[in-house]
Amino acid sequence: MKPRNRAQFNLRARLAMVAGTLGLCSLALVGRAVDLQLIDNDFYQKQGNARFLRDIEIPVSRGMITDRNGEPLAVSSPVESVWADPQELLKNPARLPELAKALGVPxxxxxxxxxxxxxKEFMWLKRRISPVAAxxxxxxxxPGVASQREFRRFYPQGEAMAHVLGFTDIDDRGQEGLELAFDDWLRGTPGSKRVIRDNRGRIxxxxxxxxxxxxxxxxxxxIDRRIQYLAYRELKNALLVSGASSGSVVVLDIASGEVLAMANLPSYNPNAVDVGNRDTHxxxxxxxxxxxxxxxxxxxVAAGLEAGxxxxxxxxxxxxxxxxxxxxRTTDTHNYGVLDTTGVIRKSSNVGVSKIAARLSNQAFYDFLRKxxxxxxxxxxxxxEVPGLxxxxxxxSGTTKQTMSYGYGISATPIQIAQAYSALANGGKLRAPTFVKGQDNEAREVLDPAIAHEVMKMMQTVTEPxxxxxxxxILGYHVxxxxxxxxxxxxxxxxRKYVSFFAGVVPVDNPRFAMAVVINEPDTSKGWQFGGGGFxxxxxxxxxxxxxLRLMDVPPDDIExxxxxxxxxEAKRNGGKPAPIAATAAVEEETAPPVLLPTQGARQ
Known part of the structure; x- marks a missing residue:
């Protein structure tokens, strides 16, 4: 019986040992679970979150830019951008050729x-593409390839509005023009959310x-989209006809100082800013x-009238x-003889205006133009924007004031010229040009209204026979x-190259628009006058x-x-001879730029 009892004892001991071992293992597992779930919970939670929990940005749409009538000029459209986790891609190198083909890269x-x-854990593969392509x-x-929502800027007016609006970069931040000036206002603030992603980057x-x-x-x-297009179209046609290299047009609303149009050439396509010459921007x-x-x-002339x-x-x-x-020498194209004050402007006499400036002190002339x-x-x-020189x-020097009186020795931008003419038309009240509708820009008086009106009437003779x-x-309007x-x-x-100008106001009796046109380097091979401002x-x-005038329903002020x-x-339609009316043929008698020839006995 003893051998049997010894065998039973050994079996029980072994069972007890196994049971004890299992119990200790269970206890260890329970302890480990307690440690993971309760004691070191924060540490392991962080480790898990680091692998699957992500804070991602919620993209926002950039604000829309519209013209004064609510027509869209710049809009944001949702697009997709494809990204990848480089570490995941490197684990699957056999898929890279397939991905490269889809992306269109070697x-x-x-x-x-x-x-x-x-x-790294993140890299862009292709940004701002259509949702279908993504x-x-x-x-x-x-593995590791995913996409996310972004927004892309589109400009329906293209080149015609490019210089006013500017454009945005790949991150939708304003780079030039009003997109840059009002970037904080337009951009908005992206949101943020916490998500769980799987090992392939999917939420x-x-x-x-x-x-x-x-x-x-x-x-x-x-800006009025329609007037802007007119300005761009006519400027482009003028450059083609004249063979000029570049040009600018600015149109201001006289009463408010609002910029209704601003066009420049050469221009560029803001929807494809990576293409073309940066100088065109x-x-x-x-x-x-x-x-x-x-x-x-x-x-x-206005300075002379104001000074008396x-x-x-x-x-x-x-x-x-x-x-x-x-x-x-300061020269005129013709010997105009004796001219009155109006004649000096009508014939554009350098000599006449120089004699007016000679009666003004240097300081008085300077202060007037600064105003x-x-x-x-x-x-x-x-x-x-630059302030000019x-x-x-x-x-x-001794000759500076004389040359300044007819526009040499001083430099200005086209918008400054338009602003000055707007002030003359606005009864001598100067307003800062504004691009934002409803923006307050108080006027300040820089010239007596009666003098401003006198000068306007003198300038009217420039556009008459x-x-x-x-x-x-313009038929029906005094210009x-x-x-x-x-x-x-x-x-x-x-x-021997020229700049051609025209600055004007219409209508004279109830001024509504001021406009400056600047065309650089027109072809003067047939004579300088063919590159002149009047031509x-x-x-x-x-x-x-x-x-x-037609778009804004401005009534005519020259009914006769x-x-x-x-x-x-009507007479012509009825087969009769039309009654004679005022000639409208161009009379290009504008004074030539000063001839750079020494005068006998003259001193500097």
């Missing part, structure tokens, strides 16, 4: 790009909303300075068609304006303003001429 390029980011890539089910659960997204705010501009209307030429003459050194009936002997100017905004920013708020009298800008005349043709500065002197720039003014034209047209 396989070796993608492999090198992924290898360079081997220590879905095809993600549908390949390649399997939304855990928590961390921060609410705030979409960008909309922006309503003063420059908004020449606010960044390029030019010597304003004869567009300065009405302001010189001349009256509208003053006369000036311009014989023999030139006067000394230091070592050079009209020359030599300082217009305060429009447009990015990159207008030296103080202490830096003037005998003036230098009959091509700017006030001034041509200008200036030589381009080059190498410390002046080249090249004035028709741009007429064509744009005809459309703007309009009725005469209607009667003539």
């Amino acid at each position: 396989a070796d390029y993608l492999a090198r790009k992924v290898s360079q980011r081997a220590g 879905k095809k890539i993600v549908a390949l089910d390649i 399997v659960e939304n855990v928590d909303l961390i921060k609410q997204a705030q979409p960008g705010k909309d922006l309503t501009l003063t 420059r908004n020449r209307a606010v960044t390029d300075v030019i010597e304003p030429g004869s567009t300065m003459k009405p302001l010189t 050194v001349i009256t509208p009936r003053s006369t000036f002997d311009t014989n023999p068609g030139w006067i000394p100017n230091g070592r050079y 009209f905004g020359y030599g300082q920013s217009t305060q429009s708020g447009f990015p990159g 207008f030296p103080a009298p202490a830096r003037w 005998g003036g230098t800008a009959t091509r700017a005349a 006030a304006g001034k041509t200008g043709t200036a030589r381009l500065a080059s190498g410390g002197g002046y080249s 090249v720039s004035a028709p741009v003014f007429r064509n744009v303003m005809e459309g703007a 001429t309009w009725l005469a034209a209607q009667q003539a047209a």
Whole structure:
């Protein structure tokens, strides 16, 4: 019996040992579970979250930009961007050629790009593509490849509005133009949410909303899309006809200072900013300075009237068609003889306006032009706007004031010229140009209203028969304006290339629009006058303003001429001879830029 009892004892001992071992293991497991669930819970929770829990940005749509009538000028459209986890891709190198083909890039390029980011968990593969294209890539089910929502900016008006609006970069941040100036307003604030992603980057659960997204705010501009298109179209046509290299047009609402149109050429497509010449991105209307030429003459006359050194009936002997100017001559294209104050503007006499400036002190002339905004920013708020060049009298030489009186020795931007003419038309009240509808811009008086009206009436003769800008005349409306043709500065002197100007206001009796046209380097192979302001720039003014007056329902202020034209047209339709009406052929008598010839006995 003893051997049997010994066997039973050994079996029981073994069972007890096994049971004890299992019990200890169970106890260890329970202890470990307690440790994981209770004691070191935070540590292990963090480790788990680090692998699957992610905080991701909630993209927001950029605010829409519209014109003054609510027409969209810049809109944001949802797109998809494809991204990847480089570490996951490197675990599946056999899938890289397939992915490269879907992305449209060489396989070796993608492999090198992924290898360079081997220590990262995120990289962009292709950004801002259509949701359909992104879905095809993600549908390949390649580990570590996913997509997310973003927004892309689109500009329906394309090149016509490019310089006003600017564009946004790959991250939807404003880079130029009003997109840059109002970036904080338009961009909004992205939100944030916590999600759980699987090992392929797909969101399997939304855990928590961390921060609410705030979409960008909309922006309503003063720009009128229709007038903007007219300005762009007519400027483009003028450059084609004249062979010019570039140009700018600015249209202002006189009563409010609102910018209704601002066009520049060459332009670019803001929907494809990576293509083309970066130089075309420059908004020449606010960044390029030019010597304003004869567009300065009405302001010189206004300065003389304000100072009381001349009256509208003053006369000036311009014989023999030139006067000394230091070592050079100030010349007119013709010997106009004796001119009254109005005649100086109508014939654009450099000699006559020089004699007016001679009656003014340097300081008085300088202070007057400063009041009209020359030599300082217009305060429009447009990015990159330059103040122009207008030296103080202490830096003037003996000939400076004379040349400044007809637009040399001083530089301004097209928007400054338009602002100055708007002030003349607004009864001598200057307003800062504004691009945002409803923005407050108080006017300040810079000239007596009676004097401003006198100068406007003088400028009206420029577009009438005998003036230098009959091509700017608009049937049914009195037009006030001034041509200008200036030589381009080059190498410390002046080249044989020209800048053609026209600045004008319409209607004269109840001014509504002010407009400046600047065309650079027109073809003058047939003579300088064929590149003159009355020949090249004035028709741009007429064509744009005809459309703007019609679009804005501005009533005519020259009914007599309009009725005469209607009667003539009716008579012609009836087979009779039309009654004679005022000639509208161009009379290009604008004074040439000063001839750079030494005058006998003249001293600097």
